[in-house]
Amino acid sequence: xxxxxxxxxxxTVLAAERTLPVPAALAPLFPVGGLVRGSSLALNGPGATSxxxxxxxxxxxxxxxxxxxxxxxxxxxxxxxxxxxxxRTVAVTQPPLSQWAVVVAALVDAVDxxxxxxxxxxxxxxxxxxxxxxRERGTVMMRLTVPDGxxxxxxxxxxxxxxxxxxxxxxxxxxxxxxxxxxxxxTPSGRRGRPVAxxxxxxxxxxxxxxxxxxxxxxxxxxxxxxx
Amino acid sequence: MSxxxxxVRTVVVWCDEWPAVASGPVVDRPVAVIRANRIVSVTPMAHxxxxxxxxxxxxxxxxxxxxxxxxxxxDREARVFEQVVGALDELTPRLEIxxxxxxxxxxxxxxxxxxxxxxxxxxxxxxxxAVMAGMAGTTGEAGIGVGIADGAFAATLAARQSSNQQSSNQQSSNQQSSNRQSSNQxxxxxxxxxGEGSPEFLARFPVGVLVATxxxxxxxxxEARRDLVDVxxxxxxxxLGELAALPVADVSARFGPVGLAAHRLASGQDLSPMYLxxxxxxxxVHAEPDPPLERVxxxxxxxxxxxxxxxxxLRGRGLTASCVVVSAELAGGWCxxxxxxxxxxxxxxxxxxxVRWQLDGWLTDRKRFGxxxxxxxxxxxxxxxxxPEDIGHDRGRQAGFWGGDDGTGERVVxxxxxxxxxxxxxxxxxAEWRGGRGPAGQYQLVPLDTxxxxxLAGSGPEPWPGRLVGVAPALVWSPPRPVQVLDIxxxxxxxxxxxxxxxxxxxxxxxxxxxxxAWAGPWVTDERWWDPVAHRRRARIQAQLDxxxxxxxxxxxxxxGIEATWD
Numbered sequence: 001x002x003x004x005x006x007x008x009x010x011x012t013v014l015a016a017e018r019t020l021p022v023p024a025a026l027a028p029l030f031p032v033g034g035l036v037r038g039s040s041l042a043l044n045g046p047g048a049t050s051x052x053x054x055x056x057x058x059x060x061x062x063x064x065x066x067x068x069x070x071x072x073x074x075x076x077x078x079x080x081x082x083x084x085x086x087x088r089t090v091a092v093t094q095p096p097l098s099q100w101a102v103v104v105a106a107l108v109d110a111v112d113x114x115x116x117x118x119x120x121x122x123x124x125x126x127x128x129x130x131x132x133x134x135r136e137r138g139t140v141m142m143r144l145t146v147p148d149g150x151x152x153x154x155x156x157x158x159x160x161x162x163x164x165x166x167x168x169x170x171x172x173x174x175x176x177x178x179x180x181x182x183x184x185x186x187t188p189s190g191r192r193g194r195p196v197a198x199x200x201x202x203x204x205x206x207x208x209x210x211x212x213x214x215x216x217x218x219x220x221x222x223x224x225x226x227x228x
Numbered sequence: 229m230s231x232x233x234x235x236v237r238t239v240v241v242w243c244d245e246w247p248a249v250a251s252g253p254v255v256d257r258p259v260a261v262i263r264a265n266r267i268v269s270v271t272p273m274a275h276x277x278x279x280x281x282x283x284x285x286x287x288x289x290x291x292x293x294x295x296x297x298x299x300x301x302x303d304r305e306a307r308v309f310e311q312v313v314g315a316l317d318e319l320t321p322r323l324e325i326x327x328x329x330x331x332x333x334x335x336x337x338x339x340x341x342x343x344x345x346x347x348x349x350x351x352x353x354x355x356x357x358a359v360m361a362g363m364a365g366t367t368g369e370a371g372i373g374v375g376i377a378d379g380a381f382a383a384t385l386a387a388r389q390s391s392n393q394q395s396s397n398q399q400s401s402n403q404q405s406s407n408r409q410s411s412n413q414x415x416x417x418x419x420x421x422x423g424e425g426s427p428e429f430l431a432r433f434p435v436g437v438l439v440a441t442x443x444x445x446x447x448x449x450x451e452a453r454r455d456l457v458d459v460x461x462x463x464x465x466x467x468l469g470e471l472a473a474l475p476v477a478d479v480s481a482r483f484g485p486v487g488l489a490a491h492r493l494a495s496g497q498d499l500s501p502m503y504l505x506x507x508x509x510x511x512x513v514h515a516e517p518d519p520p521l522e523r524v525x526x527x528x529x530x531x532x533x534x535x536x537x538x539x540x541x542l543r544g545r546g547l548t549a550s551c552v553v554v555s556a557e558l559a560g561g562w563c564x565x566x567x568x569x570x571x572x573x574x575x576x577x578x579x580x581x582x583v584r585w586q587l588d589g590w591l592t593d594r595k596r597f598g599x600x601x602x603x604x605x606x607x608x609x610x611x612x613x614x615x616p617e618d619i620g621h622d623r624g625r626q627a628g629f630w631g632g633d634d635g636t637g638e639r640v641v642x643x644x645x646x647x648x649x650x651x652x653x654x655x656x657x658x659a660e661w662r663g664g665r666g667p668a669g670q671y672q673l674v675p676l677d678t679x680x681x682x683x684l685a686g687s688g689p690e691p692w693p694g695r696l697v698g699v700a701p702a703l704v705w706s707p708p709r710p711v712q713v714l715d716i717x718x719x720x721x722x723x724x725x726x727x728x729x730x731x732x733x734x735x736x737x738x739x740x741x742x743x744x745x746a747w748a749g750p751w752v753t754d755e756r757w758w759d760p761v762a763h764r765r766r767a768r769i770q771a772q773l774d775x776x777x778x779x780x781x782x783x784x785x786x787x788x789g790i791e792a793t794w795d
Binding site for chain 2: 091
């Protein structure tokens with residue numbers, strides 16, 4: 001509590017510390033313990049949507065605005081259950097393909113986090129321009145890949161942090177049972193991601209993210225390099 | 229009491245159950261209007277059948293299976309109401325619309341001209357009745373109330389009382405004879421409260437009317453009033469007269485500004501003393517759209533920008549306005565003007581909504597009379613002006629000390645206007661709760677401009693019997709992706725009339741073929757079975773495939789599809 005207060009009233013903010021908050025259990029995945037403003041994040045693998053929703057929940061709860069481009073299949077009931085504040089979440093589900101980059105650029109200007117899932121090949125110049133704009137405006141670009149069976153083109157540049165999820169659902173038997181909270185194994189990579197060990201978390205029904213006890217090895221604790 | 233504090237004698241014309249009346253043809257069928265699964269307005273015929281405001285959709289359909297339910301459409305309500313207001317233009321230029329279905333104007337000047345309050349009321353009633361009779365399908369079903377009293381609150385209550393008398397009269401006349409016209413003449417034309425008689429008139433009303441007459445658009449105000457009424461009735465103060473009898477200082481000390489406002493209303497005074505000085509001219513906002521406005525979607529875009537500018541100007545001086553005047557110059561050289569009033573301060577979103585309604589009304593009206601006599605008079609809108617009236621000091625809202633929740637984030641909404649200009653105003657959406665059994669219908673994306681973000685409907689308290697419980701699926705495919713579900717003997721799985729599976733699901737065949745590792749179900753829903761068109765019968769099973777993915781697989785009309793995926 002006190003530490004949190006201290007964080008908030010600290011007078012100087014370094015560039016690397018201009019971060020947006022993430023759920024505590026997911027913090028080890030990020031180099032500075034939060035989403036650095038202006039950076040990019042890629043989420044893929046089974047369970048990526050659940051991770052995205054719990055990140056968005058924390059972001060919108062703390063006052064950030066989120067825009068979702070494309071992704072017409074997002075389950076809003078799940079979003080609301082996860083704790084995403086819907087009145088700070090706007091959706092542009094069908095941007096005209098010819099204007100996709102323009103729309104995303106306008107959203108980068110308007111909100112704090114833009115979630116995209118392009119089905120088309122994004123041109124390298126567009127991607128670089130968007131990245132530069134996001135860096136300048138301090139907006140996080142979140143690239144979410146949903147498993148809809150459609151083919152995806154490779155994004156021209158690698159994300160600052162990429163998280164690959166592997167979900168494990170349990171609770172269903174043969175003919176009965178109900179789904180239990182999903183447990184996920186999250187492996188970070190990417191340009192700025194540190195090669196830390198995968199993190200195991202459980203996402204509860206109300207969007208609570210708990211780290212699965214005792215699984216994270218000691219190596220996942222950030223180690224400070226000593227400078228002499 | 230200073231002379232400024234004398235309540236203005238006001239005429240209120242109230243159209244009973246306006247959302248239902250404006251929703252389309254209502255003759256010879258019970259109609260109810262719903263919003264977020266609750267009935268908000270009913271026609272007399274539906275009311276006779278037992279449908280009441282506040283009921284759930286299910287309850288209403290149980291009481292009256294043939295009731296026609298329509299989704300609420302505030303834009304349409306406002307647009308249709310413009311015809312009614314237009315008819316009253318003949319009486320006075322000072323018309324004020326507080327919400328679609330309720331219009332008011334100062335009584336004194338027209339009363340002098342036409343020879344008394346009763347004459348004005350009679351004229352107002354006959355003008356509105358003539359318009360209503362001309363509107364397709366609403367004849368005779370709409371209760372119109374006219375009330376005259378000192379102060380707008382008392383006049384509104386008088387108008388509602390008058391409309392109730394009318395409709396009860398009409399119902400009895402329906403039973404006795406089919407000739408409604410004759411009995412209408414016998415009924416009282418209006419409820420006219422004699423001068424300075426408002427406090428006695430109000431004293432009889434229960435304190436609950438303080439909530440009922442609140443403008444539904446400002447949900448925070450309604451909520452605060454509801455709390456107040458709740459406490460008052462538990463304190464034993466059940467009538468407005470009892471509230472008015474309390475010392476004003478004590479009410480203010482105990483209940484704050486909300487209590488003070490309620491006390492003022494209960495004692496027959498206007499909510500805010502009239503602000504007699506003209507507002508500074510530079511608060512007006514002008515726009516000269518080029519090309520001239522002809523379509524509603526153009527108008528809504530202009531409305532938004534102007535509303536933001538107006539509110540910015542007011543806020544810069546620490547002021548708020550509770551009334552906004554929309555005036556337009558038309559290509560034919562004509563000028564039209566309307567006042568919109570709102571209890572409490574107007575926000576930018578509320579102003580934009582009202583301007584959009586008004587422009588929509590004018591532009592639609594123009595089209596309607598395109599070939600008729602008005603064709604020369606009304607052209608496209610070439611100049612628009614917004615003028616704030618009834619300006620008060622902004623009591624303000626304290627921003628969070630740590631930043632944090634900044635309310636609606638008007639800065640963001642303003643920058644989203646650029647996106648709207650790219651993809652169209654309707655393509656920028658937010659999710660709103662609607663309720664339903666399947667994962668697809670529970671939330672619906674609605675255009676950002678059509679909702680008040682502060683009052684965005686969250687998940688409602690209503691239970692939906694038969695809905696899927698447990699963890700909601702993170703991805704919903706609409707329409708479902710077609711697949712084939714086979715049992716262990718490679719036969720297509722069926723669900724019989726009693727909701728039993730023909731075997732155990734063993735394979736899901738998509739592009740590939742995956743074995744079912746675990747499953748649960750089936751859950752059968754049989755919705756709207758009384759309606760041959762909208763009837764849907766579906767069976768759903770939850771299946772975990774051997775690649776670990778979990779899907780909601782739905783069977784409808786003999787075809788399987790993946791409706792949702794837990795991801």
